[in-house]
Amino acid sequence: MNYDLIIIGGGPSGINVAISAKKAGLNYLVLEKGALANSLYNFPVNMTFFSTSLKLEIQNTPFISHGDKPTRTEALEYYRRLIGSNEINIHLYEKVDSMIAVEGGYTITTNKNTYDTSSVCVATGFYDTPRQLDVPGEDLSKVRHYYDDPHVYIGQNVVVIGAANSACDAALETWRKGAKVTMVHRGKEISDRVKYWIKPDIENRIKEGSINVHYESEVTAIRETEVDINTPNGPTTLKNDFVLAMTGYQPNFALFERLGLKFDVDDACKPVLNADTLETNLPNVYMAGVACAGLNTSKLFIENTRDHGDIIVEDILRQQPELVA
Structure with a gap:
């Protein structure tokens, strides 16, 4: 099946882009390598967010929590409800292995299937990729x-x-x-x-x-x-x-390299992006969310990347006006 947009990553940023795509009438698919909002799922069980629920809201959908600052459990439930209420097309536990350019777009291969798409958005965050110690014994289960x-x-x-x-x-x-x-x-x-x-x-x-x-x-x-x-x-x-x-986390640079994305090693390994459209070095391939900051993981958050979905979808429609419903 041919898609207008494939979104890699089913966390807050990927969901945000998906809702923008659906509102615009695009034929889209979200691919998530783990559970829904897998990065948040890996947060400590008893964690409370530093940000308020208001700042974590996306697409003007209210985030109701018992306290001013929501818990991990409340956040996971919020994003589950977003997926359900918006009937988001998402495949969980499907990992992207490769992407190659073809006429009219890209072919994406996962551990389960192959898809053709005219546009791609990478919204993989950074919390799924811990910084390694690179010492003997790091692979022990303890x-x-x-x-x-x-x-x-x-x-x-x-x-x-x-x-x-x-x-x-x-x-x-x-x-x-x-x-x-x-x-x-x-x-x-x-x-x-x-x-x-x-x-x-x-x-x-x-x-x-x-x-x-x-x-x-x-x-x-x-x-x-x-x-x-x-x-x-x-x-x-x-x-x-x-x-x-607890040595911190970083964007999935190994995935970026497999996809053919470039990043600036002299500037915090930031992905090469058009600042206005969020398009990468590859035509019709975009990046959304905190991964746009590279190793500066304290610069971008859910609250200041909530416009990324609309920015990306607007540019897709500008470049491919035939997709307008």
Whole structure:
């Protein structure tokens, strides 16, 4: 089947573009490699968003939550309702493997099927691609790049790598459930970007000795029952049951390369985009959402990319007026 637009990514940005496409009468399809809003699904179970529900709304659809700032569960339900109420055409658990240019557009091959389309939008975000440690033992099952629920860490020796929001949240929650927590951080102190209500809490727990920390240090190897770290005082080995590698996330550059998208390695690896239309270096291939910022993952959010769907669809219709219903 030939499509007017295939959207890669079924998170908030992909859903946003899909709703714009449907309103414009385009024949579209959303391809998502995992669950609906897979990135949000990987957020901690008990997480509360920093943004208000009003700022997370898309396509003028109200986001009702019990508090001013919604929970992960409420967000997942909101996006599920958006998919249902708008009858969005989406294929879940379908991963894009390749894209080749053909006459009139592109052929996209997934793990399940092959599709032809005249336009493509990449809306893959960045939370699905954790930054790797690149140390021996990182592939052990005890190493987690996503923090889920503190219950499994009760009574365990836990190393938390990093000192930004995710790391501090994980350290505090697991400690409060009875874990023996040691933080390992390359910097000299807790990050200034940590949420204002979290920063004094983690600093006080460190000061009183409840949570151990090694500053200006890094993990060099991970084994089943130990972790090696380099510290300013020399190498040391810690007894260990779990490693929570809260080292941040990045756009899926491997996918970008497979698709043929270019990005500027000298400017935070930002994708090469037309700032006005969000069209990439490939004709009729667009990018939406936070991935547009490259490695500057703190620059773009749901709230300041909500116009991307309308921008992209408007340009598609400008270039292909025959698609107008």
